[in-house]
Amino acid sequence: MRRALGRGWGRGVRAWVAGGAVLLLAIPMVVPFLYMVSTSLMDEFEALRSPPALLPAHVQWGNYPAALTALPFGRFFLNTAIFAGCVVVGQVATSATAAYAFARLRFPGRDRLFLAYLSVLMVPAIVLLIPRFLFINALGWVDSYAGLISTELVSVWGIFLLRQFFQTIPRDLEDAARLDGAGEWAIFWRVVLPLSRPALATLAVFAFVDQWKNFLWPLIATRSTEMGVVEVGLAAFHGLYYANWPYQMAAAVTAVVPLLLVFFAAQRYFMRGIQLTGLK
Incomplete structure (x- = not known):
């Protein structure tokens, strides 16, 4: 006892x-x-006080509408949502199909090709900015959704993540499906993908966060205010209101809210995916 x-x-x-x-x-x-x-939520001058105040003396809820109407943040949020949403769909689709090929299909040079894919991770992203811009400029896609989205649709990290997860799925399930007459596409669509929801949700959350806070590529690929995204808008807003910290923080808090909503919506699958997508 x-x-x-x-x-x-x-x-x-x-x-x-x-x-x-x-x-x-x-x-x-x-x-x-x-x-x-x-x-x-502070007054403009209260935020500059020394020592800094931890809590606002009088809550200024008006900072939010004032900050969000100083620039067309509604348009920025719409552009970012379209940009991030399309990239998430594209990366999940391309990563899942490529990862299944690398994990399950047998073809000459498969492992060498996979190592070549992984070697791309060692290339700094900033090195690829000029070739990417030249590519979309040649197609006439500068300052358009096509130019903003097209070069972000493939994620080498996503392929690696899903490949590692697919390798943990028992092959007996696929063999049983083959005995029932299922082809590779049917196995991928009806067996592998349903079992991979946690990993797919993990990739989707990471892809959404990465694109929502993407700054450098949208700055280069777009020129007009109508095609601006949230991060570029925040940078421009900082230049206009560099001394007004409450306005800047109000805009920044609003930019973070969609990330929190996405995480909480996918939290169950996301945490499960983190547990299951260990590197083997």
Whole structure:
């Protein structure tokens, strides 16, 4: 009896210690965001006070509509949603089909070709900006959705992630489907993809976050305000209101909200995908 109580007490202590460690790690990540929200509700001069105020003396809800109407942020959010949404669909589709080929199909040079794909990860993304721009410029796609989206539709990291997950799926399921007369496409569509929802959700969340906060490529690929995205709009907004920190923080908080909504909507699949897509 005493041993059982001792073991239970020990597990409780370990749980408290683990929870405290997680809390200590979470505080440095959460505090800046909370201070950003607090600053967005301050008066313009209150945010410049020394020492800085932690909470607003009088909540200024009007900072949000004032900041979001100073530039066409509605258009920026629409462009970013279209951009990120199309890229997510494209990356999930191309990554899933390529990953299945590398994980399950047998063809000459498969492993060497996969290593060649992985070698692209070592190339700095900024090196590819000029070739990508020349490509869309030659097609007349500068300052258009086609130019903004087309060169982002393939993710080498996504192919690698899904390939590792596909390799964990038992081959017995595929063999059983083949005995029932299913071809490769039917196996991929009806067997592999339904079992891969956590990994697909993980890739979709990462792709959406990556494109939502994409700044450099939209800055190069677009020229007009009508084709601007959120990150480019925030940079322009900073230049206009460089001394008005509450307005800047209000715009930044609004830009973060869609990311939080996407994460919470896909949280169950996302966390499951993180657990299952270990590198083998």
